[in-house]
Amino acid sequence: MPALTHYLVLSALLFCLGLFAVVTRRNGVAILMGIELMLNAANVNLVAFNKFAAPGAMQGQVFALIVITLAACEAAVGLALVLAAYRSLETVYVDEINVMKW
Amino acid sequence: MTWADLSLIAPELALAAAACAALLQDAWATGPALESRSRGPAAAWIALGGVCAALLLLGVRPAGAAQVGFAGMYVRDGITRVVDLAALAAAGLGVMLSPPYLERFRLPAGEYHALLLLSTAGAMLMGASRNLVLLFLGLEMLSFPLYVLAALARRSRRSQEAGLKYLLLGAFATAFFVYGVALVYGASGTADLSRLGRAPDVPLLHAGVAFLVIGLGFEAALVPFHAWAPDVYEGAPMPATAFMSVIAKVGAFAGLLRLFPQALPQLAPAWGQMLAAIAVATMILGNLAALAQSNVKRLLAYSGVAHAGYILIGIASGGPAGSSAVLYYLLVYVAMNLGAFGVLLLLERRGEEADRVEDLAGLLGRAPWAAVVLAACMVSLAGLPPTAGFIAKLYLFRAALQDHRVALALVGALTSVVSVYYYLRVASVALSAGAADAVAVRHSRFAGVGLALAAAGVLWLGIVPGAITALVQQAVQALR
Numbered sequence A: 001m002p003a004l005t006h007y008l009v010l011s012a013l014l015f016c017l018g019l020f021a022v023v024t025r026r027n028g029v030a031i032l033m034g035i036e037l038m039l040n041a042a043n044v045n046l047v048a049f050n051k052f053a054a055p056g057a058m059q060g061q062v063f064a065l066i067v068i069t070l071a072a073c074e075a076a077v078g079l080a081l082v083l084a085a086y087r088s089l090e091t092v093y094v095d096e097i098n099v100m101k102w
Numbered sequence B: 001m002t003w004a005d006l007s008l009i010a011p012e013l014a015l016a017a018a019a020c021a022a023l024l025q026d027a028w029a030t031g032p033a034l035e036s037r038s039r040g041p042a043a044a045w046i047a048l049g050g051v052c053a054a055l056l057l058l059g060v061r062p063a064g065a066a067q068v069g070f071a072g073m074y075v076r077d078g079i080t081r082v083v084d085l086a087a088l089a090a091a092g093l094g095v096m097l098s099p100p101y102l103e104r105f106r107l108p109a110g111e112y113h114a115l116l117l118l119s120t121a122g123a124m125l126m127g128a129s130r131n132l133v134l135l136f137l138g139l140e141m142l143s144f145p146l147y148v149l150a151a152l153a154r155r156s157r158r159s160q161e162a163g164l165k166y167l168l169l170g171a172f173a174t175a176f177f178v179y180g181v182a183l184v185y186g187a188s189g190t191a192d193l194s195r196l197g198r199a200p201d202v203p204l205l206h207a208g209v210a211f212l213v214i215g216l217g218f219e220a221a222l223v224p225f226h227a228w229a230p231d232v233y234e235g236a237p238m239p240a241t242a243f244m245s246v247i248a249k250v251g252a253f254a255g256l257l258r259l260f261p262q263a264l265p266q267l268a269p270a271w272g273q274m275l276a277a278i279a280v281a282t283m284i285l286g287n288l289a290a291l292a293q294s295n296v297k298r299l300l301a302y303s304g305v306a307h308a309g310y311i312l313i314g315i316a317s318g319g320p321a322g323s324s325a326v327l328y329y330l331l332v333y334v335a336m337n338l339g340a341f342g343v344l345l346l347l348e349r350r351g352e353e354a355d356r357v358e359d360l361a362g363l364l365g366r367a368p369w370a371a372v373v374l375a376a377c378m379v380s381l382a383g384l385p386p387t388a389g390f391i392a393k394l395y396l397f398r399a400a401l402q403d404h405r406v407a408l409a410l411v412g413a414l415t416s417v418v419s420v421y422y423y424l425r426v427a428s429v430a431l432s433a434g435a436a437d438a439v440a441v442r443h444s445r446f447a448g449v450g451l452a453l454a455a456a457g458v459l460w461l462g463i464v465p466g467a468i469t470a471l472v473q474q475a476v477q478a479l480r
Helices: A004-024 A028-052 A059-089 B003-008 B010-030 B042-060 B078-097 B099-104 B109-127 B132-150 B157-188 B193-198 B203-220 B228-235 B238-263 B265-291 B296-317 B319-345 B368-382 B388-402 B406-431 B445-463 B466-475
Strands: B067-069 B074-076 B347-349 B439-441
Touching: A004 A028, A004 B157, A028 A059, A028 B157, A059 B132, A059 B157, B003 B010, B003 B067, B003 B074, B010 B042, B010 B078, B010 B109, B042 B078, B042 B109, B074 B078, B078 B109, B078 B238, B078 B319, B078 B445, B078 B466, B099 B109, B099 B238, B099 B445, B109 B132, B109 B238, B132 B157, B132 B203, B132 B238, B157 B193, B157 B203, B157 B228, B193 B238, B203 B238, B203 B265, B203 B296, B228 B238, B228 B296, B238 B265, B238 B296, B238 B319, B265 B296, B265 B406, B296 B319, B296 B388, B296 B406, B319 B347, B319 B368, B319 B388, B319 B445, B319 B466, B368 B388, B368 B406, B368 B445, B388 B406, B388 B445
Parallel strands: none
Antiparallel strands: B067 B074, B347 B439
16 A cells, blocks of 8 residues: 555656656657646645545545646647747747747 | 626626637638738727726625635635736736737737736636635636737747747746645645645645745746746737736736735745845846846846836735735836837837837937826836836835835845836937937827826826725735
């Protein structure tokens, strides 16, 4: 039976992996995937805390559902913007997108 | 969900309905063509109607005790009322100032107005949140439309770049915010802001609050989370820049207000120091970077960073004095920043935005009223009397002194002196003789009324601040 600590370590690892992807990846789509990992790390935390820290309550699980929904919205808006940027800038690599200085 | 709940969010519903109507009108006018052709003022009138309806719905509700709805998630109290007022003022001025620009640069009017209204509703939700879940929802509803607004000019490479950068960094900051909510939930067993005050003082809570500050600090452009601001402000179409520069601050500081002085007063000793340090860094860096700018959009971006630092003084000081100063400053900031951007929106240099400082030369000769409004807004941004910016800064510094944060008030006053240089440089160029030949001034009655309203706000809040001061002080009565 895994304890709360196991879930927290898993979630922290997921978060750090996502963070690593965002910081090191040059491809805009890969950066979006890293952000999805970070959001899912938060979801693991929410559900685990709901089970161990506030048993019987629903708030954490409901919030996890809301986060999943908004992550889907974010992917939709994000991919649309990456596509629009690709049409005019002809690249999705963020280090080549430098009309203005960062 | 009951009728009582729905009547509570009536202003937000009015905005959402107007956003749908603006989009449908756009589709109706465009017909089977692929590109939006709706460039008439119809969408602007629909949006303005939505804003006025929301203001009316806000006004008819009696200013009494706080009302709570949606199972304790949503609260409509004094703070909600002032935040709603600031957000609706930003939306109204944003709608009135942009039609000449949208027409000239052929931007899709329906989408612009729909996104603007939805973003406003998001900021209003942040101001009304009594639960971290609603705060998160409001943050997302505020920022998604802003990403798209930044990328609205589909043929402009700079606009596309701005949209993509804003989205990637914004989503990144949002992920931190969600993780912070999860940690706070784990530390306290609740996401209810009204019950966080009883949470045990464990390291997990502090870690969660730190993540929440990263998320909100990004939206408010606080140092060190401000890196996106200059590029996004410069690249985005100017009406979008003008609107996002104020609405993002209204939403983010409403969120910080709900979080720190209201929900977590027990963390004030530890987090007051932390926020004060961020405020000092933000004020110094924002003002020094603005000194070197020759592009007015970039200059106003760094000025926005600096003003975020000033407003954070009020959050760090906490208590009723700090909170009421924050609310007052938000109202003033909406009027003066949109007034300044509104004048720039009237100018055009050979089919491009006139966003260099020297493009303003000789404005007094060709559009005297616009030049005077610009000068008044610059004087107000610099914080000089008799404008609203002076009174607003006075309240903030007084709150800091009451909380025995002398260093904070001192840094604020000194950096304000630095800022006088770059604001008055813009004003003196606009009031000087000589003319930039290539720059044309467009006249529009719609934008003229908007500019007059912004200027009236800047002067009225500066000369007779009594009524609004009473409003914001009444709003924070519930705080100790």
